[in-house]
Amino acid sequence: MANKVALVTGAGQGIGQAIAERLAKDGFSVALVGRHLDKVQKVADEINGNGGKALAIKADVSDRDQVFAAVEETVEKFGDFNVIVNNAGLGPTTPIDTITPDDFEWVYKVNVGGVLWGTQAAHKAFKELGHGGKIINATSQAGVVGNPNLALYVGTKFAIRGITQTTARDLASEDITVNAFAPGIVKTPMMFDIAHEVGQNAGKSDEWGMSTFSDGIALGRLSEPEDVANAVAFLAGPDSNYVTGQTLIVDGGMQFQ
């Protein structure tokens, strides 16, 4: 790939930020997409300040038109498009009896809709540019095995693995690979929020909440966002050219397949 261009959604913090920073270090020009322009702009400014090439774009991944516009702006700015990382997601704690139709619509629109629209928009760009590319989707260890009190979230993450496998087959003849990454318990605002709610519901501390998720990590530590970015760098680069339809579990040894 001569002119490598990637777009990362949910890049204003957490795992998305780490992925954008890592891909920039690997020589990609990166578009950082998020709902809050100030957050993605700050990360883009840091990347540009460190000698990388970054562009901040405000878009809500649940809105198909906004996702298509973000990909088009990236192509206009950087002149090519090679990789999309559909990373943005929501992880509310939802004990089964509390789930409302509004919750259902909100979480599925962002988590599943964001992957569908990102896949479509990337496919359109690859076709127009006349080459293949890589589509990389965020699932979770909770998209491999059900986790307590996360029925909505877990459903979306299983769905993402299904979409990944299907689109890998659908798009393979166009030299497009589609893979997913499945983080474990990563130190990001999303995971701290989940641990806080679980702890509060049990009348216990945030640390206790985190321990209910992190017990049994074979490597004996929680994940840094950079652990996940390292795996995504592999999926985004040429070393994964013969890998498609897979979920790469990056959880320190929680789920074994």
Ligand SMILES: NC(=O)C1=CN([C@@H]2O[C@H](COP(=O)(O)OP(=O)(O)OC[C@H]3O[C@@H](n4cnc5c(N)ncnc54)[C@H](O)[C@@H]3O)[C@@H](O)[C@H]2O)C=CC1
């Ligand atoms: N933190 C963890 O332990 C794990 C996270 N994951 C997945 O990794 C991905 C990233 O997670 P984190 O960095 O932890 O989350 P986070 O909540 O810390 O960051 C997610 C980012 O996505 C953005 N975002 C949310 N909805 C959006 C929308 N509709 N449009 C555009 N941007 C939106 C948020 O503003 C935020 O900047 C998510 O898909 C999550 O499900 C998977 C497994 C574990």
Ligand SMILES: CC(=O)C(C)=O
């Ligand atoms: C938030 C998440 O994906 C977990 C607990 O695996």
